[in-house]
Amino acid sequence: MRGKDNRIHELNTLKTIAEKLNEATDVGEMLSDVLRELLHVTELPTGWIFLIDEKGQYELAADYALPAGLTWEQKKPMCQGGCWCLDRYQDGRLKKAVNIITCKRIEEAIEQKWGDTMEITHHATVPLRAGNEKFGVLNVASPHKKKFTDEELALLESVAFQIGTAMKRIQLVEKERSHALTEERNRLAQDLHDSVNQLLFSIMLTARGTKEMTEQEDVKEMLTYMQELSQEALTEMKGLIWQLRPQGLENGITAALFNYANVLGLKMACNIEGVCTLPNHIEEELWRIGQEALNNCKKHAETNEISFELSKTESTVMMAIKDNGRGFQYDESHSIPSLGLKGMRERVIRLKGNFSLQSTLGVGTKIEIIIPLK
Ligand SMILES: Nc1ncnc2c1ncn2[C@@H]1O[C@H](COP(=O)(O)OP(=O)(O)OP(=O)(O)O)[C@@H](O)[C@H]1O
Ligand SMILES: [Mg+2]
Incomplete structure (x- = not known):
């Protein structure tokens, strides 16, 4: 019993x-x-x-x-x-x-x-x-x-x-969830590309075509302005689409950032040392950080020339992005109100790495990231 x-x-x-x-x-x-x-x-x-x-x-x-x-x-x-x-x-x-x-x-x-x-x-x-x-x-x-x-x-x-x-x-x-998320981002990128991007392109072409049909200088001027605005919106859109699509990374972080710099119209000089492969999660984060750094150069630095450095040792990987642009006043002790730099720093902290930014007015800006590999 x-x-x-x-x-x-x-x-x-x-x-x-x-x-x-x-x-x-x-x-x-x-x-x-x-x-x-x-x-x-x-x-x-x-x-x-x-x-x-x-x-x-x-x-x-x-x-x-x-x-x-x-x-x-x-x-x-x-x-x-x-x-x-x-x-x-x-x-x-x-x-x-x-x-x-x-x-x-x-x-x-x-x-x-x-x-x-x-x-x-x-x-x-x-x-x-x-x-x-x-x-x-x-x-x-x-x-x-x-x-x-x-x-x-x-x-x-x-x-x-x-x-x-x-x-x-x-x-x-x-x-499966993360796979579904990737698929959703890809779908969104494709939709944006096929709808908004094409529309903006049509606006730009229409403005250009209409300009040829008028002799009135003030109308011509307004059409030129429309053309410029739609061109700007197109560039921003391209940047957005790029950020949504994680595929950029299939040829590695350097190729991805090099192509992204091209999309933004930036000339990027690369200096790579000892890098073969990086763990996926680190590469993905560096990719996001690099994208924001390039966006910032495009938006704020007022220069088209930047340099990119990547070097890997047995225990760390270092990535640096530098421009010789207008620079800004950066004080690490103050909290950063905008999302871009804050997001970069948070990503680096999550990987237990070190984030540093140096900027001098009239000289330029450099961000440097060191991530431990073990
Ligand atoms: N490479 C750079 N050259 C000059 N100024 C810069 C550069 N990077 C950042 N800044 C300055 O630092 C500020 C904060 O940058 P941050 O990326 O956090 O915000 P943002 O680019 O203005 O907005 P977003 O949230 O869209 O990124 C910018 O507004 C700009 O004034
Ligand atoms: Mg920014």
């Missing part, structure tokens, strides 16, 4: 957790919810989940009721240093749920007197996987519990497998 009760209890656990995992669209929230649910039904008091990336960097993604010794100084013991379960995960030995002999983090917490450890000494560790992909580990522990039974480990393993599958699903949804 006892066995049957256990079995029903287990099935209920799996069902509740499957429901939580099905609803989830956010990894962090999902892991916290499932961990709480799992601990509740298994009657284990505490647990935590580490997510680990391809480079072996780990992050505490969820935790529940950790003892004070592990939450010391904003969970410092959980966010730094190695431990045996992570070692096993890294060297490929952690294929299924196992009893870890002792917990290195707990041992350290006791040794360093970081706080109460609820008399926990051991924990079970389960890898989070989907097919051949690994995402991290799920750890659970209980005071005085030194060994988890085979049934307990099997249950943990099936929950971990469900978590891995849900993470894979969320990853795929995110990928």
Whole structure:
């Protein structure tokens, strides 16, 4: 009878957790919810989940009721240093749920007197996987519990497998969403090109044609003005369309910016050092930053000549764009009210890089960006 009760209890656990995992669209929230649910039904008091990336960097993604010794100084013991379960995960030995002999983090917490450890000494560790992909580990522990039974480990393993599958699903949804966004931007760019761009072009041609049909100087002047305005609007439109289309990058950042400078009517001298390929996300951000820098040269610098520098070392990539234009007064300590420079700086901060701008009135402006690659 006892066995049957256990079995029903287990099935209920799996069902509740499957429901939580099905609803989830956010990894962090999902892991916290499932961990709480799992601990509740298994009657284990505490647990935590580490997510680990391809480079072996780990992050505490969820935790529940950790003892004070592990939450010391904003969970410092959980966010730094190695431990045996992570070692096993890294060297490929952690294929299924196992009893870890002792917990290195707990041992350290006791040794360093970081706080109460609820008399926990051991924990079970389960890898989070989907097919051949690994995402991290799920750890659970209980005071005085030194060994988890085979049934307990099997249950943990099936929950971990469900978590891995849900993470894979969320990853795929995110990928699809970003793909849909790209498609939408391309469609918008194409629509703008086919509608507004063509209309502006017609206005320009009509103004030019009508000018030939009149002898009146003041009308001629107005038509010339219309022609110039539509030409300007066309150039702005081209710039806009370019910004919407992320494809510019297929031949790399330099070719993309060189072509963009051409579109804006700027002459760009390039100086490239040691660049082969850059990680996609960095290249995409540099592309956006470069576009805004070129827009600013076009709009404000009052010169058509600019220079572009890109150099890559093992650990950093540096991009600089410089004009010998009119320059402006720039004070880094003041907040920047306009969106262009602010956006550039924010993109660089997101990549943990360094943004600097030097501008001298009558001499020109230079922006320089250094992004760490590791
Ligand atoms: N290369 C440059 N040469 C001269 N002045 C510049 C240059 N870059 C920026 N500026 C000055 O700095 C100001 C802020 O630039 P920022 O790109 O933030 O805004 P913006 O170009 O005016 O508007 P937007 O939000 O459309 O980019 C500009 O208005 C301009 O006065
Ligand atoms: Mg700008």
